[in-house]
Amino acid sequence: MTMVQVLFYFMGFIAVASAVFVAASKSLVRSIFMFFITLFALAGLYVLALADFVAITQVVIYVGGILVLILFAFMLSGKETLNILQNQKSQFISANKIVSFLLAALFFIVLINMIIKLDAGNLAWIKQSAMLNNTIKPNAVMTDNIGINLMTQYLLPFEAISILLMMALIGAAHLSRKEQSQ
């Protein structure tokens, strides 16, 4: 077992365990803060998949942007919101939880079955790409290649997503505006 594999299993264990804690925790604030750890562990997994630029983007946008947005929206929305959210007692602990747990577990079994049947390491295009020397090497610098591709081959999705992001932000600002009293 090499060092990379040890790190991979460690990161994977942290990601899955903290995700389980996020799902199981009753308190909303606690689950949001555990979600930080899940996202950091996932960024570590992206680094181990040789995608360092995506990992940095994950840390900057997810951890620095999305989670802080969730925390601010949650904590700035008044004290009574916080109290109501904290005190939400779930009456249907048993029935609802058991059914959804069954659904998730069965779906997990289906997915694992599919992954075993797929045998992703032996797919045709992956073997071809390994043969054509098209795989990313651990010591390669991919960031400049990503920038060039973003401005040439993926220019249309890039522009489309920038317009969509602008529309979404304007829409969010419009939605969260205080209504004028008439």
Next chain:
Amino acid sequence: MIALTDFLVISAALFCIGLFMIVSKRNAIQILIGIELMLNAAILNLVAFGKYDRFNNGGQMFALFAIVLAAATTAVALAIILNVYRRYKTIDPAKVDKLRD
């Protein structure tokens, strides 16, 4: 190196935890976190397969696009949740049922 199957298994586990959160939680913000978990599982798959595309970087590129889409989704969803709270004084999706007949 790490096999692709390991990435796929971790991503499947994260996806199922997200599915469990979406179905079982009665709090809109926790459902939003479940959706983020599922999105992250998908991004992990994209990144893991993107290792085999050095020239075009298809997987990493669309992982970046998915991250940006998640940011847009979260901004709009939080605005909607705040509005729903202002109007109904609850963010339990099962109790927001004015449109039901």
